[in-house]
Amino acid sequence: MHRTRFQTSESLTMTKQAPPVRSRWIAGSAALGLAVLVLVAMNFQSAVVPNRNADGAGIDPPMTDWANARDLETSTEAKSGRPIDARNESMLSAARGSPEDRALRDLADLALRARAGDLGAFERLQGLLSFCRYIEGLSHPASGSGSTAATGSEASDNNDASTAYVLARSEQICPQSLPVDLTGEYQYWAMRDEMLQRTTSDELRTIEALSTIDAHESDAEEYAARDRLERIALETTSPEILERAAHEIISGRHGAWSVGQDAIEGTLSQGRLAEFQLLGAILAACDRGADCGPASLRYMRLCAPNHCIPGEDVYAFVGKSVSSIESAAVVEVRDWFRRR
Numbered sequence: 001m002h003r004t005r006f007q008t009s010e011s012l013t014m015t016k017q018a019p020p021v022r023s024r025w026i027a028g029s030a031a032l033g034l035a036v037l038v039l040v041a042m043n044f045q046s047a048v049v050p051n052r053n054a055d056g057a058g059i060d061p062p063m064t065d066w067a068n069a070r071d072l073e074t075s076t077e078a079k080s081g082r083p084i085d086a087r088n089e090s091m092l093s094a095a096r097g098s099p100e101d102r103a104l105r106d107l108a109d110l111a112l113r114a115r116a117g118d119l120g121a122f123e124r125l126q127g128l129l130s131f132c133r134y135i136e137g138l139s140h141p142a143s144g145s146g147s148t149a150a151t152g153s154e155a156s157d158n159n160d161a162s163t164a165y166v167l168a169r170s171e172q173i174c175p176q177s178l179p180v181d182l183t184g185e186y187q188y189w190a191m192r193d194e195m196l197q198r199t200t201s202d203e204l205r206t207i208e209a210l211s212t213i214d215a216h217e218s219d220a221e222e223y224a225a226r227d228r229l230e231r232i233a234l235e236t237t238s239p240e241i242l243e244r245a246a247h248e249i250i251s252g253r254h255g256a257w258s259v260g261q262d263a264i265e266g267t268l269s270q271g272r273l274a275e276f277q278l279l280g281a282i283l284a285a286c287d288r289g290a291d292c293g294p295a296s297l298r299y300m301r302l303c304a305p306n307h308c309i310p311g312e313d314v315y316a317f318v319g320k321s322v323s324s325i326e327s328a329a330v331v332e333v334r335d336w337f338r339r340r
Helices: 020-035 072-080 089-096 099-115 119-139 153-173 185-198 202-211 219-235 239-250 270-287 297-303 314-321 324-337
Strands: none
Touching (some): 099 119, 099 153, 119 153, 119 185, 119 239, 119 297, 153 297, 202 219, 202 239, 219 239, 239 270, 270 314, 270 324
16 A cells, blocks of 8 residues: 655754754654654655545544635634634734735744744644745755656646645745744754743643653653653643644653554554554544644645645545554544543
């Protein structure tokens, strides 16, 4: 079966040299990324078009009317709790501006909120910056590089249509040039530190503290750390906190996590358990309120460049990208996070 590479907001973590205090965290993320392309793939190039489940079954979303989301910006406003009434003065002002103006205002707004301690704004900002940097490469490929070769005219047409869709969406959310004060390794770490210093989330502080532990002195300490992470993931109302906790659990730094293993035991997919666990965590974050609708940034980052379809959401994309056996593992993990 053909595979697709998945990415999440953690893709934005810089892989160059970083301050020593974070070396453990970076090394752990990098190691996990080698086994699980969901987390830390540094580009968005995809393989060929993924297959539908063998039995035709997908992964159903909760009762959410994604189709009625007016566009990416409106959907994002709704998730962030900001006003979405068309009569709202700020929205009218944004609507009168050019796409370039709106994109720059959105980046500035996200940066302001991130520096004030908003994890959701930080994650979206870094995801948006990474996506826009990728689009720059997609629009202006390096000499000698090219997209994945198509296996037939139909696949080629699908890839071309998907790429055109991705580029059209990027014109709505990406400025022509990214602000220099928001890009680069130093800027990433500086904003991350500021966000962590100002956050009011005890859950985030706990996750961060556990992620910097070099080694557990005993099995009991290891299990206690994982238990705290599991309780945070199960009890939090924040999709971003859920994903942060899930990434730390699945990393294996606090002992092996076997949820979903039985579904793929003895199959060719058993070595990819962490990948399916992370997909399950992504869907659980969608269930918890993350923006996973059609044309959402989360969807575009999963499907770009060759697998994006207008009107498709994260649930449908994941459902068609795994086999029925693999889907059972993904759903088992998703259901585990829904035990609240």
